[in-house]
Amino acid sequence: MRLLLVEDARLIREPLSRALEFAGWEVEALPDGEAALARLAVAPVDAVVLDIMLPGKDGLSVLSELRARGDATPVILLTARGDVRDRVCGLDLGADDYLAKPFHVEELLARLRAVLRRRGITDPSTVIEALGMLYAPDSRELTYGEGSCVLAPKEGLVLEALMRHAGTPVHRERIVTAAWGAAGEWSAGRIETQVSLLRSKIVVLGAPVSIRAIRGIGYVLEAKHEDV
Numbered sequence: 001m002r003l004l005l006v007e008d009a010r011l012i013r014e015p016l017s018r019a020l021e022f023a024g025w026e027v028e029a030l031p032d033g034e035a036a037l038a039r040l041a042v043a044p045v046d047a048v049v050l051d052i053m054l055p056g057k058d059g060l061s062v063l064s065e066l067r068a069r070g071d072a073t074p075v076i077l078l079t080a081r082g083d084v085r086d087r088v089c090g091l092d093l094g095a096d097d098y099l100a101k102p103f104h105v106e107e108l109l110a111r112l113r114a115v116l117r118r119r120g121i122t123d124p125s126t127v128i129e130a131l132g133m134l135y136a137p138d139s140r141e142l143t144y145g146e147g148s149c150v151l152a153p154k155e156g157l158v159l160e161a162l163m164r165h166a167g168t169p170v171h172r173e174r175i176v177t178a179a180w181g182a183a184g185e186w187s188a189g190r191i192e193t194q195v196s197l198l199r200s201k202i203v204v205l206g207a208p209v210s211i212r213a214i215r216g217i218g219y220v221l222e223a224k225h226e227d228v
Helices: 010-022 033-042 057-068 085-094 104-119 155-161 173-182 190-204
Strands: 001-004 024-029 047-051 073-079 099-103 128-130 133-136 139-144 147-152 208-216 218-223
Touching: 001 010, 010 024, 010 104, 010 173, 033 057, 033 073, 047 104, 047 208, 057 073, 057 085, 057 133, 073 085, 073 104, 073 133, 073 147, 085 099, 099 104, 104 155, 104 173, 128 155, 133 155, 147 190, 155 173, 155 190, 155 218, 173 190, 173 218, 190 208
Parallel strands: 001 024, 001 047, 047 073, 073 099
Antiparallel strands: 128 133, 133 139, 139 147, 208 218
C-alpha cells in the first residue's frame, strides 16, 4: 500500500517514515504542501498523512485543493494538541481522521487501518506470515498451527517488525521506532523484556522459531536450528 507522508519537521518525518515502512507501507515523504500537490497530480496513493502546519501552503489548503479537484484519497491530518478549530475545519474540508501530536505510531497505524476499512479498501498487510506463523495486527493474534494467543501491544509491534524481516537482522533502533515511536522512552532492557515475553509465547505455541540476539546490532527472527 502506498502512503504519502507530508511533514516539514525532519526529526518527525524520517523516523515516522521508517516506522510506517516497517509496518508494510510503501512510503514517500515530502516536506511541504506544494510538493505534495504536485506529487498527487502525477500518480495516486492509497492514503495521505498530512501535517497541518506546513511552510508555504499549509495542510488545510492542500486538503481543500485535493478535494476541489475531485481527489478522494483518504487523508489523516496531524495537528497540534490544542488546535480544535483546525481539526473541525479539516474534517469539514473532507479529512477522514486526525491525530494530535505527540502520538504513538501504533495509534496512527490503527487509524490508517480504520480509514481503509471505512473506505472498503483491503489492506494486504492485515495478516503477516513468516516461518509458519500468522500475525494479525488488528487483533494482535499470533497463530501457529491450531494454537493461538493474543499479544500485548508492545509485544505485537516488536514481533511485527521482526516478522516483516524474518531471516534478516533488525537493528535495535528500528525496533524502537516501530514499537515506541521517534520520541518514545526506551532502553535495551525494555526491548529485551518484550523479546523475552515473545520467546515464551512462541514456545507455548510450539512454533519452531527463535528470536536470536545479535550483539551490537539487534535481533533476528529465524527458524529454530535443532542441535546435532
